Amino acid sequence: MKKTVVITGGTRGIGLGMAKEFLSRGHNVVITGTSEESVARGLKDIGENSNVIGVPCLVENTDSIEKVWDKAIERFSTVDVWINNAGAATSRNGLEELSYDEITRTIDTNLTGTILATRIVSARMLKQGSGQIYMFEGFGSNGQLQKGISVYGSTKRALRYFTAAAANEFKDTPIVIGSISPGIVTTDLLLRSSKSSEKDWEKAKKVLNVLADRAEVVTPWLVDEVLKNNKNGAKIAWLTTIKVLGRLIFGRLFCKKQVIDDWEREQAENHS
Numbered sequence: 001m002k003k004t005v006v007i008t009g010g011t012r013g014i015g016l017g018m019a020k021e022f023l024s025r026g027h028n029v030v031i032t033g034t035s036e037e038s039v040a041r042g043l044k045d046i047g048e049n050s051n052v053i054g055v056p057c058l059v060e061n062t063d064s065i066e067k068v069w070d071k072a073i074e075r076f077s078t079v080d081v082w083i084n085n086a087g088a089a090t091s092r093n094g095l096e097e098l099s100y101d102e103i104t105r106t107i108d109t110n111l112t113g114t115i116l117a118t119r120i121v122s123a124r125m126l127k128q129g130s131g132q133i134y135m136f137e138g139f140g141s142n143g144q145l146q147k148g149i150s151v152y153g154s155t156k157r158a159l160r161y162f163t164a165a166a167a168n169e170f171k172d173t174p175i176v177i178g179s180i181s182p183g184i185v186t187t188d189l190l191l192r193s194s195k196s197s198e199k200d201w202e203k204a205k206k207v208l209n210v211l212a213d214r215a216e217v218v219t220p221w222l223v224d225e226v227l228k229n230n231k232n233g234a235k236i237a238w239l240t241t242i243k244v245l246g247r248l249i250f251g252r253l254f255c256k257k258q259v260i261d262d263w264e265r266e267q268a269e270n271h272s
Helices: 013-024 036-046 062-076 100-128 150-169 188-194 198-211 215-228 241-254 259-270
Strands: 004-007 028-033 052-056 081-084 131-136 175-181 234-237
Touching: 004 013, 004 062, 013 028, 013 036, 013 215, 028 036, 028 062, 036 052, 052 062, 062 100, 081 100, 100 131, 100 150, 100 175, 131 150, 150 175, 175 215, 215 234
Parallel strands: 004 028, 004 081, 028 052, 081 131, 131 175, 175 234
Antiparallel strands: none
């Protein structure tokens, strides 16, 4: 059955990769970005396709979220899946050095925006009789600690609770709530949130080269899992604990991955 999927933050990175995968399977897609320019870039990257539209959206603004829903209904008549993918991160500076704008932008995008979107979208999905809403997990969701990621990690930790709470609230309804955990994926957000200094970055790359994956590797699997899921409270996780242990133990010995190095080189070539 053909579905209509809304992906916030769908103009680049994992969101854009998932948009392409949904489209390649014949589904309708609505991507959002923070500006007309970012939406235009995302649509240009996707190419000519009558099954996709783009709508500017600031997820912390309720009018903006409602506009996305209305545009999706106007074009495709229904919204079957809503993926709260829009994300932001602070710099890797110490907490005492972060600006007010950095902190509020990260919280507003990752946490407030997701909660507001879920409130608005769930009400409309209840009226249409069905729908699925997914939250994106990230570093900190499981309580893991690392310097420089206090604010970002706190939003993701809070989102895990919110996802479970929302799934509980809607367990006796036609709404399905779930989470998506893509693992460590080579995106601009990963680079911005990991690169505090050249020395630290070189150290981090040794681990990231083993654990990270390209978006085009992860997104086909994520999309297939979303499409076949009908379980409320489902957790769609790419980089499981077993997979992490396997890569850490065997990856360094037998498979010398250079995922981050290759991605950095491509990014430099694209911007040269």
